[in-house]
Amino acid sequence: xxxxxxxxxxxxxxxxxxxxxxxxxxxxxxxxxxxxxxxxxxxxxxxxxxxxxxxxxxxxxxxxxxxxxxxxxxxxxxxxxxxxxxxxxxxxxxxxxxxxxxxxxxxxxxxxxxxxxxxxxxxxxxxxxxxxxxxxxxxxxxxxxxxxxxxxxxxxxxxxxxxxxxxxxxxxxxxxxxxxxxxxxxxxxxxxxxxxxxxxxxxxxxxxxxxxxxxxxxxxxxxxxxxxxxxxxxxxxxxxxxxxxxxxxxxxxxxxxxxxxxxxxxxxxxxxxxxxxxxxxxxxxxxxxxxxxxxxxxxxxxxxxxxxxxxxxxxxxxxxxxxxxxxxxxxxxxxxxxxxxxxxxxxxxxx
Amino acid sequence: xxxxxxxxxxxxxxxxxxxxxxxxxxxxxxxxxxxxxxxxxxxxxxxxxxxxxxxxxxxxxxxxxxxxxxxxxxxxxxxxxxxxxxxxxxxxxxxxxxxxxxxxxxxxxxxxxxxxxxxxxxxxxxxxxxxxxxxxxxxxxxxxxxxxxxxxxxxxxxxxxxxxxxxxxxxxxxxxxxxxxxxxxxxxxxxxxxxxxxxxxxxxxxxxxxxxxxxxxxxxxxxxxxxxxxxxxxxxxxxxxxxxxxxxxxxxxxxxxxxxxxxxxxxxxxxxxxxxxxxxxxxxxxxxxxxxxxxxxxxxxxxxxxxxxxxxxxxxxxxxxxxxxxxxxxxxxxxxxxxxxxxxxxxxxxx
Numbered sequence: 001x002x003x004x005x006x007x008x009x010x011x012x013x014x015x016x017x018x019x020x021x022x023x024x025x026x027x028x029x030x031x032x033x034x035x036x037x038x039x040x041x042x043x044x045x046x047x048x049x050x051x052x053x054x055x056x057x058x059x060x061x062x063x064x065x066x067x068x069x070x071x072x073x074x075x076x077x078x079x080x081x082x083x084x085x086x087x088x089x090x091x092x093x094x095x096x097x098x099x100x101x102x103x104x105x106x107x108x109x110x111x112x113x114x115x116x117x118x119x120x121x122x123x124x125x126x127x128x129x130x131x132x133x134x135x136x137x138x139x140x141x142x143x144x145x146x147x148x149x150x151x152x153x154x155x156x157x158x159x160x161x162x163x164x165x166x167x168x169x170x171x172x173x174x175x176x177x178x179x180x181x182x183x184x185x186x187x188x189x190x191x192x193x194x195x196x197x198x199x200x201x202x203x204x205x206x207x208x209x210x211x212x213x214x215x216x217x218x219x220x221x222x223x224x225x226x227x228x229x230x231x232x233x234x235x236x237x238x239x240x241x242x243x244x245x246x247x248x249x250x251x252x253x254x255x256x257x258x259x260x261x262x263x264x265x266x267x268x269x270x271x272x273x274x275x276x277x278x279x280x281x282x283x284x285x286x287x288x289x290x291x292x293x294x295x296x297x298x299x300x301x302x303x304x305x306x307x308x309x310x311x312x313x314x315x316x317x318x319x320x321x322x323x324x325x326x327x328x329x330x331x332x333x334x335x336x337x338x339x340x341x342x343x344x345x346x347x348x349x350x351x
Numbered sequence: 352x353x354x355x356x357x358x359x360x361x362x363x364x365x366x367x368x369x370x371x372x373x374x375x376x377x378x379x380x381x382x383x384x385x386x387x388x389x390x391x392x393x394x395x396x397x398x399x400x401x402x403x404x405x406x407x408x409x410x411x412x413x414x415x416x417x418x419x420x421x422x423x424x425x426x427x428x429x430x431x432x433x434x435x436x437x438x439x440x441x442x443x444x445x446x447x448x449x450x451x452x453x454x455x456x457x458x459x460x461x462x463x464x465x466x467x468x469x470x471x472x473x474x475x476x477x478x479x480x481x482x483x484x485x486x487x488x489x490x491x492x493x494x495x496x497x498x499x500x501x502x503x504x505x506x507x508x509x510x511x512x513x514x515x516x517x518x519x520x521x522x523x524x525x526x527x528x529x530x531x532x533x534x535x536x537x538x539x540x541x542x543x544x545x546x547x548x549x550x551x552x553x554x555x556x557x558x559x560x561x562x563x564x565x566x567x568x569x570x571x572x573x574x575x576x577x578x579x580x581x582x583x584x585x586x587x588x589x590x591x592x593x594x595x596x597x598x599x600x601x602x603x604x605x606x607x608x609x610x611x612x613x614x615x616x617x618x619x620x621x622x623x624x625x626x627x628x629x630x631x632x633x634x635x636x637x638x639x640x641x642x643x644x645x646x647x648x649x650x651x652x653x654x655x656x657x658x659x660x661x662x663x664x665x666x667x668x669x670x671x672x673x674x675x676x677x678x679x680x681x682x683x684x685x686x687x688x689x690x691x692x693x694x695x696x697x698x699x700x701x702x
Contacts, residue, residue, distance in 0.1 A: 240628060259632045273624015277591060281610045281640040289632040 005039035012084045013113035013328050018067030022336040027065060028329040031084075036116040039095050046098040048122040050091035052111055053351055055325075056139035057332045057344035058173075059261060061087050084112045090128070090138045091117065092351070098122050106131065108138040113328055115348060126299060133310055134319075135351060140173050140343035141317045142306070144292050148260060149177035150302045151295030156258040156288045157234045161186030164228055166247065169238035170211060171198040173343040174260060178236045179208050180315050187234070190227050192243070194338045201341060206316050220246035231255070240265045241272040248276035248285070257287040318342030356390035363435045364464035364679050369418030373687040378416060379680040382435075387467040390446050397449040399473040401442035403462055404702055406676075407490035408683045408695035409524075410612060412438050435463045441479070441489045442468065443702070449473050457482065459489040464679055466699060477650060484661055485670075486702060491524050491694035492668045493657070495643050499611060500528035501653045502646030507609040507639045508585045512537030515579055517598065520589035521562060522549040524694040525611060529587045530559050531666050538585070541578050543594070545689045552692060557667050571597035582606070591616045592623040599627035599636070608638040669693030 012031040019027045040047040064078045065085070079085050089111040093101050101107065101122060109125035111117045119125065128138055140146065152174075153159060165182045167175045170191025179202070182189045191202045191211045202211035210227060217223040224232070224246055231252035237244055240262030247257070265271045280287060295302075309315045320340045322331035328346040335344055363382040370378045391398040415429045416436070430436050440462040444452050452458065452473060460476035462468045470476065479489055491497065503525075504510060516533040518526045521542025530553070533540045542553045542562045553562035561578060568574040575583070575597055582603035588595055591613030598608070616622045631638060646653075660666045671691045673682035679697040686695055 244628070259628075262629055262632055265629060271626050271629060273626050274628050275622050275624050277595070277610075277625050278613055278616060278622060279640075280638060281613055281642075284640045284642060284645060286637065286639040287631060288637040289630075289635045291632075291635060294635060 005037045007035050007037050008116065010034045010036040010115050011325050012115075013325060014084055015065060015079045015081055017081065019062060019065040020067075023062045023065050023329075023333055025329050025333055028085075030326045030329075034114075036118070038116070040097045040118065044097060044118070044120055046120075046122065047096075048093055048098050048101050048107075048119045048125065049095040050107065050111060050117050050119060051094050052089050052091045052115060052117060052348045054090040054136045054139045054321075055111075055113055055328060055346040055348060056088040056144060057328075057335055057340075057346065058087060058144070059335055061085065061332060062336065084114050086110055086112045086117075088139060088144045089348075090135055090143075101125070101127065106135065108143045113325065113346075115325065124296065130303070130307060133307070136319055136321065136345050136347075137310075137317065139345050140319065141177065141310070141315070142303070145173040145343060146177055146306060147295055147299060147302055148292040149174050149181055150305070151292065151298060152236060152258040152260050152290055153178050153181050153234075155295060155298070156290055157236070157256040159185045159187050159234055163187050163233035164230065164252075165189045165234045165236070166224070166228065166232045167191040167208075167236045167238075168214075168243050168247075169193065169261070170202055170208065171206075171341055172238060175236065175238055176202075176206055176317075176342060177315075179206060182234070183207050183209075184309065184314065198338075198341060205318075214243065221249050224250040234258075236260060237262070245272075245274050245276050248274070248279040251279060251283050251285050253283050255283060255285050257285060259287060259289040319345050321345045321347050323347045356388040358386050358388050359467065361385045361387040361466050362676050363466075364676060365435055366416060366430045366432055368432065370413060370416040371418075374413045374416050374680075374684055376680050376684055379436075381677045381680075385465075387469070389467070391448045391469065395448055395469070395471055397471075397473065398447075399444055399449050399452050399458075399470045399476065400446040401458065401462060401468050401470060402445050403440050403442045403466060403468060403699045405441040405487045405490045405672075406462075406464055406679060406697040406699060407439040407495060408679075408686055408691075408697065409438060409495070410686055412436065412683060413687065435465050437461055437463045437468075439490060439495045440699075441486055441494075452476070452478065457486065459494045464676065464697075466676065475647065481654070481658060484658070487670055487672065487696050487698075488661075488668065490696050491670065492528065492661070492666070493654070496524040496694060497528055497657060498646055498650060498653055499643040500525050500532055501656070502643065502649060503587060503609040503611050503641055504529050504532050504585075506646060506649070507641055508587070508607040510536045510538050510585055514538050514584035515581065515603075516540045516585045516587070517575070517579065517583045518542040518559075518587045518589075519565075519594050519598075520544065520612070521553055521559065522557075522692055523589060526587070526589055527553075527557055527668070527693060528666075530557060533585070534558050534560075535660065535665065549689075549692060556669075565594065572600050575601040585609075587611060588613070596623075596625050596627050599625070599630040602630060602634050602636050604634050606634060606636050608636060610638060610640040670696050672696045672698050674698045 014031045016029045090108045093105040106128035107125045165187045171193040179189045192214045199211045202208040235257045237259045238261040241264040365382045367380045441459045444456040457479035458476045516538045522544040530540045543565045550562045553559040586608045588610045589612040592615040
């Protein structure tokens with residue numbers, strides 16, 4: 001007879017109603033009456049049961065909480081009302097029926113916003129092999145944000161020493177890393193952000209060559225001409241809208257644009273038009289959308305590059321850690337008011 | 352004492368005034384009182400003097416006749432008032448001070464819209480080695496149009512057998528070749544054009560799998576969904592504006608868009624906005640502008656592919672030849688009323 005499985009309480013962040021525009025605290029409920037059996041059910045042929053330690057707050061999560069019938073958004077699988085939301089996180093395996101994972105393994109990947117998660121399809125989980133760096137870094141620098149920055153910059157843009165790089169939303173978790181990876185490659189890097197404080201940090205803490213507050217610029221085209229008198233070779237796009245339109249006017253011949261996010265457009269009724277499309281033709285630009293899932297196979301190569309840089313303290317990384325799952329919704333909501341600097345993380349449980 | 356050079360009359364097509372919008376006949380004058388000495392002046396260290404046979408009518412020529420201070424157009428070197436216009440053509444070398452060319456050589460490349468041209472910088476001229484095909488083909492199929500179609504399709508889009516390809520302005524000189532090169536690669540190819548006659552030709556003469564008249568479609572998105580129920584893998588863009596916006600909604604994951612021209616936008620006061628930019632991110636699209644000058648080094652490889660296909664009559668090619676330099680302006684103007692099918696050529700002199 002099988003051993004009786006321990007059953008524990010399992011606090012969860014559940015989608016209460018669809019968001020309209022940026023998510024609000026009131027779109028969530030914290031459900032405290034669920035329980036979880038700490039054994040993968042026998043019906044799950046390769047399931048893994050994990051205890052969650054850290055969760056990653058990412059802008060795309062808000063996108064998955066919208067109710068929308070637009071043909072674009074419909075291509076995403078959005079969260080269901082009344083269900084626990086999910087996203088990237090760091091966790092420890094409590095029980096496993098998957099040959100790749102065993103009890104005690106540390107992992108990062110898609111998990112639930114709850115204390116314990118049963119992951120039915122754990123193939124995209126990564127086992128954490130290096131624990132001489134903070135475990136929380138696997139929500140960002142050593143997880144999705146880092147691999148996104150790495151893939152977008154090196155695979156899409158192929159930067160060369162001396163090239164001029166512009167990063168929008170540069171103080172976000174991905175932008176900060178793109179800027180630093182580009183600096184390590186010998187590029188000249190300028191970022192934009194939405195407050196003086198963030199601009200100061202970009203210049204004085206994160207090693208950007210220069211930075212500006214886009215909210216203080218009446219004319220983004222003029223601002224870019226001031227910071228890039230010879231034009232932009234590489235643009236890492238997190239924002240979209242007017243900024244992307246101004247960037248198109250300031251790209252150099254054969255420039256590359258990695259489209260990583262379009263934060264300014266996610267919650268508009270109708271997106272803003274892009275008018276300077278002719279620049280793509282005239283300057284032979286390459287504009288390419290990508291997502292971290294395109295680059296999962298590069299993770300070992302990415303670690304080889306970035307782990308030594310972390311150990312030698314050549315990369316500056318900042319985390320804003322909200323303590324407690326119940327504070328997760330507010331941490332996520334804060335992303336959209338531009339409150340945080342660096343990676344916003346939610347601590348669910350200590351190791 | 353140097354031999355006295357023969358001096359001949361040299362009819363020329365001269366820009367009379369800047370065009371506003373599409374070029375008109377009245378924007379040109381035919382100048383009949385110029386003369387040309389048939390010897391490269393000793394001051395020209397590497398000049399070549401040619402007798403022009405055929406000239407190529409291309410949409411971009413109209414663009415170079417606009418007076419505009421927009422920052423985009425300013426990046427092109429436009430034609431000067433009172434000067435002979437120039438473009439791609441086929442010619443014979445009459446005299447040469449360039450080591451690569453000698454009297455009697457047939458060449459194609461940038462030359463003047465006149466009977467004889469002195470080409471000061473002939474480095475981008477190609478010597479014509481194969482004359483078992485019509486010489487006029489070097490204005491198009493074996494010249495700029497062919498190399499443009501080849502570079503855009505194979506270098507930018509990397510087509511694979513079975514992929515779905517959409518070509519806008521498919522009955523133009525480049526579009527016709529893109530469609531046929533894609534068919535030779537085993538793709539499923541659909542084109543759009545602006546008249547029923549052209550649509551019939553695409554389907555019945557040029558081997559497109561299907562085609563439609565965009566002017567008869569109220570809703571371009573719906574039309575594309577009808578012709579591409581599974582979506583578009585590769586789009587070859589000649590038009591821009593609303594068509595490109597509808598295409599973005601219908602691309603498949605990891606689709607490629609080669610931006611070869613934006614004909615619908617060249618002469619607008621303000622370009623139309625592109626609203627479906629989010630598709631680039633969501634579907635991880637690559638959109639890339641290119642020009643034939645990026646692919647000149649591929650010309651020998653291109654000839655290796657295309658010459659056998661021409662000889663085996665596996666490529667259908669149509670030329671619309673206007674006879675006489677004085678009919679050149681009308682032939683060029685006709686491009687923009689959608690009059691011609693296939694390559695519009697001007698015959699200046701017979702071989």
